[in-house]
Amino acid sequence: MLTIALDAMGGDHAPQAEVEGAVLAARQLGVGVILVGQKEQVLQELRQHEDYQDLPIEIVHASERVTMEDSTQAVRTKADSSLKVATRIVRDGRAAGMVSAGNTGAVMATAKIVQGVIPGVTRPALAGIFPTVKQGHPVVVVDVGANVDCSPRMLAQFAVMGEIYSRVVLRRPKPRVGVLSIGEEEHKGNELTRSVWPLLKTLNLDFIGNVEGRDIYGGEVDVVVCDGFIGNVALKVSEGLVDLTKHLLRESLQASLTGKIGALLARRAFAGFKKRVDYSEYGGAPLLGVRGVCIVGHGRSNAKAIKNAIRIAKEFSEGHVNQRIEDELRLAAFEKIAVKVE
């Protein structure tokens, strides 16, 4: 049975959400889970679930905990944090991958250092999964925050990794790949977006050129590559706007009696809407390019989001995403292509 290590102390609702998510995953997905964290606390949560002793769940103790306030530097000193222990379990081959809803910067740094990087990858990149107007056609945006400064070669690697992820885990048959820019033509954009075109044209993938911010949600592109600064802004702007939308809708609907009755009748429709824009459906953001698997959950993750992150880790591992990335990058041989940087 495939086993995933879960940082039980990571998210805002840890360990309650983590333990419940692990129980759901073990029950529904046929996957083993190693809960890593303060043993007593985790066990106490686990006891809330009657069937816990029949499930393939194990606890590994870790005495420390990385907080959302810890700097990436400070993380190095916490040698026995639940995060670090979880990544060591993956490095040692006792789990196929790990999931954490903790401090994103700390999770990325720890996974990179402890689990290591796939041959051919310059730097791992965080992939954000966004909904689109086409139901069941989410889009992958790489990088959404791991690397502020990126070279054209790194962006080309993001394209290769994102394309494989889209194909294998999101089951898009022939993913279309675009560069996030501010105009469609090749000459539009900045130095980085212009420099990456020659590299992407040589790759064995469906490169469709530049796409603009609004195309992310249009369903016509499956993989969008950009540096981690831009990608992070796009991700956070989207989160802010979803919050604003929910707030305005609630406010508008509660302002009148007919609005309130309407909202009541349309309850299911709103649930459907929220489901489509809710990050918890996607479980988390895969950190592409590290050995083993690392899925970064949202800090606000509930049990369902944790379960879905574990599901993604499982599909990632079963689909041999890393082996495919290594093979594709060897074939791509970027170092043989001259990159003109103006």
Next chain:
Amino acid sequence: MLTIALDAMGGDHAPQAEVEGAVLAARQLGVGVILVGQKEQVLQELRQHEDYQDLPIEIVHASERVTMEDSTQAVRTKADSSLKVATRIVRDGRAAGMVSAGNTGAVMATAKIVQGVIPGVTRPALAGIFPTVKQGHPVVVVDVGANVDCSPRMLAQFAVMGEIYSRVVLRRPKPRVGVLSIGEEEHKGNELTRSVWPLLKTLNLDFIGNVEGRDIYGGEVDVVVCDGFIGNVALKVSEGLVDLTKHLLRESLQASLTGKIGALLARRAFAGFKKRVDYSEYGGAPLLGVRGVCIVGHGRSNAKAIKNAIRIAKEFSEGHVNQRIEDELRLAAFEKIAVKVE
């Protein structure tokens, strides 16, 4: 009476939307409008409005038209375009400002060249106006697409210009100014965001440090500065997500009978919601830093959006925004501050 020149051939619905917008503005705002475009076409539209001969509206003929497909280069050859003629009218002092819902790149380039730049401004910047969770507290984001590459000094100028716009036109008493980045601490972000801090700290404005993408909609910051690449991505991502939201809501509500009835009852609430997220309420994006006034409308502008753009041009002019920018930049004297660029 204050007069605004309007590019009557600019937007997707020109000249119909432009002419109707001009009529509304002339009727409701006590402002004169010079409609610039194909005289016959414009007059024909104008005749649809019974009272047009009593309104302070004038037509100036221009034989050419810049299309959305024209490159910024091609614009230079169209010497008699409605856009170019409108900017010349401002340059010659026959109108206080101009409005165009045409090709954004062409409008910005033409206004910059023909109208000229305010002393102390390195490059004009496009300011996007976004709604926030706080009703009546829109936020100004500068730059949303005029300048792909920006220096720290340019960003500091954007802060000064955006702060004055927020104070004078949006009537925020003490605007809070932030730098768009990917973490709150000073050291987070990229080279540009780090380099602009020392400049912003010296300015006579309420600098609150870095803000993240999600803060744009939070109502806790009034002016957000960033380079035009990032700002344009933020703008377009937001537009894409608003479209997605409308699509998903419609789809969800129409999927069931109770959803349909709910939507019917909540019709007013939805109208209120759409009004809050609709760009047409804000009329357009001011190009800050050019002499005279230039308001860039959305290509999709309807008559109401045009009217609101004219209203903004009027308030911009009456508030002496440009004189204030010139004075503030003289006081700021950025050239005396050493900028450490790593």
